Amino acid sequence: MPRLARVLPFPTRPERATLSPDEARQAAQVYLSTCNTQRLDSMVDRVLSNPDVLAGVCALLREMFETAPASAAEEATTLYTRIRNLGRPLGLFDERDYFLGETALIAATALRFMGKFGDAERWLDRAEAGFRHTINPAPLLANLAYARLALRYAVGRYDDVLELVPSLVTSFGKLGMQREEAKCCFLEAKTLIQLGRLQESLPMLTSLRDSRVVRGDRILLSHVLIQAGNCFGSVGDFAQAASIYEQALPLIQERGPSVVLAELKWSIGDTYKAQNHLAKALDAYRAAQRDYASLTMETSVALLHLVAAETLLSLGRHREAEWEILAALPAIEEQKMVTEGFAAVALLRESVRRRKADPNALRELREYLQARK
Amino acid sequence: METVGPVSGVQEDPFEKEVSGIFNETLGLIHIALVTHYGLEEGEAAELEKDLYLWFLRFCMRPGNTSPRDSRPFLVVACCQFAREYQKYIIGSGVRQSSDKINKLLEREPADVARDFSRSLELLNFRRQDA
Numbered sequence: 001m002p003r004l005a006r007v008l009p010f011p012t013r014p015e016r017a018t019l020s021p022d023e024a025r026q027a028a029q030v031y032l033s034t035c036n037t038q039r040l041d042s043m044v045d046r047v048l049s050n051p052d053v054l055a056g057v058c059a060l061l062r063e064m065f066e067t068a069p070a071s072a073a074e075e076a077t078t079l080y081t082r083i084r085n086l087g088r089p090l091g092l093f094d095e096r097d098y099f100l101g102e103t104a105l106i107a108a109t110a111l112r113f114m115g116k117f118g119d120a121e122r123w124l125d126r127a128e129a130g131f132r133h134t135i136n137p138a139p140l141l142a143n144l145a146y147a148r149l150a151l152r153y154a155v156g157r158y159d160d161v162l163e164l165v166p167s168l169v170t171s172f173g174k175l176g177m178q179r180e181e182a183k184c185c186f187l188e189a190k191t192l193i194q195l196g197r198l199q200e201s202l203p204m205l206t207s208l209r210d211s212r213v214v215r216g217d218r219i220l221l222s223h224v225l226i227q228a229g230n231c232f233g234s235v236g237d238f239a240q241a242a243s244i245y246e247q248a249l250p251l252i253q254e255r256g257p258s259v260v261l262a263e264l265k266w267s268i269g270d271t272y273k274a275q276n277h278l279a280k281a282l283d284a285y286r287a288a289q290r291d292y293a294s295l296t297m298e299t300s301v302a303l304l305h306l307v308a309a310e311t312l313l314s315l316g317r318h319r320e321a322e323w324e325i326l327a328a329l330p331a332i333e334e335q336k337m338v339t340e341g342f343a344a345v346a347l348l349r350e351s352v353r354r355r356k357a358d359p360n361a362l363r364e365l366r367e368y369l370q371a372r373k
Numbered sequence: 374m375e376t377v378g379p380v381s382g383v384q385e386d387p388f389e390k391e392v393s394g395i396f397n398e399t400l401g402l403i404h405i406a407l408v409t410h411y412g413l414e415e416g417e418a419a420e421l422e423k424d425l426y427l428w429f430l431r432f433c434m435r436p437g438n439t440s441p442r443d444s445r446p447f448l449v450v451a452c453c454q455f456a457r458e459y460q461k462y463i464i465g466s467g468v469r470q471s472s473d474k475i476n477k478l479l480e481r482e483p484a485d486v487a488r489d490f491s492r493s494l495e496l497l498n499f500r501r502q503d504a
Contacts, residue, residue, distance in 0.1 A: 020386065021386060051431055091428075091431075092424055093454065098435065135432070135447050135451055136437075136438070136444070136447045139436060140435070140437060142437065143436055175439070176439040177436075177439065
């Protein structure tokens with residue numbers, strides 16, 4: 001056998017075509033900006049045969065959580081399925097497992113943003129199955145543990161979050177993952193807010209706001225500022241809340257409609273409402289709702305219908321409040337946002353049918369859903 | 374031992390430059406692992422070293438991998454796994470006869486073999502700090 005032929009037949013050797021990070025990102029952008037149905041086989045093949053491009057696609061998908069979670073989820077699930085069914089090696093060594101884990105984690109996170117918590121959990125399991133087989137699973141599994149905690153926060157299991165978050169903070173600290181460590185502390189602060197422990201949460205948020213790591217991440221900083229503003233608003237310090245929202249606004253607006261911009265508008269609405277400026281609050285809620293609708297975040301859109309309905313009832317605009325409730329109920333049922341037999345839903349539907357919306361049932365349902373937002 | 378690195382030329386990207394520096398520092402050890410311990414031929418080792426560099430560059434870019442220097446032990450694990458899979462394939466397809474020494478090494482987990490090599494890496498680090 002000739003000498004060269006003894007080197008070449010190794011069955012897992014892929015093409016050795018390297019791209020610079022810029023070239024890979026460019027190729028990834030071309031792939032993602034082409035409609036799924038119009039992608040040529042050669043374009044898909046280029047992504048699946050070049051881990052540099054695939055890594056570029058994953059990086060771009062992660063940037064889409066805040067601005068296009070539905071697209072991120074669809075692209076990530078499609079990629080995961082294609083990698084799994086590829087029928088030939090992908091990349092070198094553990095890269096197939098790594099990309100299976102990474103695409104599954106992206107899908108799970110995007111689905112959590114969309115409020116599809118059951119689907120998100122399944123994708124987290126798939127991510128774990130991929131990451132377990134990589135050569136250095138510790139940081140990847142730590143990221144996965146964060147995603148699981150964020151999901152528990154989203155479904156209102158706050159005690160679980162508070163119990164498990166310190167261990168994860170320690171893990172990220174040991175791994176030198178400072179940004180992720182800060183994200184964990186932020187999750188803890190948000191959980192304390194949900195439990196009404198504002199006096200514990202505020203110092204944490206202030207410390208995060210001033211930290212070098214958070215100030216270097218504009219998205220994380222804007223989330224921290226919004227929550228700090230909410231905290232100040234909740235304790236009646238509206239001037240401080242408004243000042244913090246003003247700091248957050250330029251950071252957020254530069255990226256166009258996004259989850260964080262919608263959250264800011266919602267928070268501004270809450271602050272107006274707390275000051276009894278109900279008409280202004282209603283405008284802010286509707287602006288937030290439009291943003292969520294453009295991001296196809298149906299659960300948040302439905303919840304804001306209820307928030308608007310409560311505000312309309314306070315304004316004495318009962319008929320409009322009923323329309324808002326009627327707009328919310330189908331999505332609440334379709335998305336399984338409440339457990340079956342949740343009494344407030346039936347009471348609310350019946351009261352609207354009688355043209356006399358029940359404010360107590362409305363508040364109960366809104367508080368239940370908001371706690372799970 | 375002098376080895377010709379698979380990574381040469383000027384890299385524009387500072388991160389890639391750092392990774393290639395670390396890789397070239399470790400290359401002597403990698404070459405010993407591939408040729409002396411796993412019994413690969415020089416040409417085969419050179420080819421696998423190129424693959425290893427590409428893998429290591431992308432590995433260092435994964436979330437949570439904070440420094441290429443700290444990632445060196447994983448490079449050694451990957452080297453042993455690459456070498457083991459390759460040698461098993463070559464022997465399995467009848468291209469090369471095995472020996473007791475190679476068989477013994479192929480039976481061991483690459484991570485265990487890498488751990489032994491990592492001690493050499495620690496020695497390398499110690500010498501570097503001492504220089």
